[in-house]
Amino acid sequence: MKRAGTADLPLHYGHVPLWLAERMGKLGLAITEEIIANKGKDDFLARMSNPFWFQSLGAVMGMDWHSSGITTSVMRALKRSINPLAKEFGIYICGGKGKLSRQTPMELAKFSDSNGLNTKDLVRCSKLSAKVDNTAIQDGFQLYQHNFIISNEGNWTVIQQGMNDKSSTARRYHWHSSAINSFTEEPHTFIYGKNQGEILNLTDKRATPLKQSMLSITSESPNRMIAEINKLVMPNHHDVKAKDIDIKRLGAILWLAQDKNISNFDELLLLEGLGPRTLQSLALVSEIIYGNPSRFKDPARFSFANGGKDGYPFPVPVNVYDETIKTLQRAIDKSKLGNSDKTQAIKSLSQISQRVEKDFIPNENFDELIEKERNESWKFGGRTVFGKAKPPVNEQLNLF
DSSP states (O other): OOEEEEEEEEOOOOOOOHHHHHHHHHHHHHHHHHHHHHHOHHHHHHHHTOHHHHHHHHHHTTSOTTSTHHHHHHHHHHHHHHGGGHHHHSEEEEEEEGGGGGGHHHHHHHHHHHHTOOHHHHHHHHHHHHHIIIIIEESSOEEEEEEEEEETTSOEEEEEEEEETTTTEEEEEEEEGGGOSOSSSSOBSOOOOOOOSSBEETTSGGGHHHHHTTOOOOOBOGGGSSOOSSEEEOOSOOSOOGGGSOHHHHHHHHHHSSHHHHTTOGGGGGGBTBOHHHHHHHHHHHHHHHOOGGGGSOGGGGHHHHOOTTOSSSOEEHHHHHHHHHHHHHHHHHHHTTOOHHHHHHHHHHHHHHHHHTTOOOOSOHHHHHHHHHHHGGGGTEEETTEEOOOOHHHHHHHO
């Protein structure tokens, strides 16, 4: 078995307000439904096992783009919205944070029994993946969250997270069943993080003689460990900086999401009438659904869809969020009835932006772009955990 990837994130405490949690569930459900309908359950599991895609998903759902809170909040929202439709989707999410993680075996048994799967084997996979990350790899992170996502065909993804109080960071571990060979011999595609000093790695092939003789290794330095393939290390700064994103890609999205540009593309005529701000959000959601793995190396870019609950890069535009959900859900519903024109138009948003960015030269000042979003946030029902966005002082004067 190979771990699909890891992510190192700054610890971030706080809560997800009800107004955002409900919307996260609805948008997460629509995204999941469209991925499964177009690419199937295995593609959804593969995406969930990719730390970059998962972080991008959390950002497009309005969570703080870099924080550890994405893991708990996204998995809670998806579990709440997907599990009631487990029979339809063929996907079920087990476990969670803290005591919920201990319910994984029971939840797995329930789903496995109703789908003719090997419960004993799946529970073993769940427990072993946790044991490897918590015990066999002693890197200073203690697991506190474990989610096991299972399909009715027996394929699965594990997403679990550990905490290191000393460094004030969290580490998220992703596993994918498609690459399983062994839990105890080099199961990780890579392990990445800041050097924490000496660690214990009993999964390294070089530890085989030590395991056989019941000895432990304590001198393996992280820079000599298994080759890295898929690493994500998020910075400590809360605000979104130009260095965190691909300016050309973001610029192409912003350029495309304008009424005057939409009308230039026949594939997008069905989306005319949507406001420019909703098109911006929808274009980034489109990329989450249809984009290939190479498109998610800069998760911060996806925070320009629906902002962040703490106001970074700008407050969550609630009205835009709702319009995005409605547009996507209507397209999915029509597709079920045989009319897929609108879902094809939404898909075209991401495809056309990719074509455009090849020749696109950004000309907007990044800081000015964020300032504009913040100043106009109140027009779109902007909201954070601290309250509703208000017009700038000069705008307030004009209202009277």
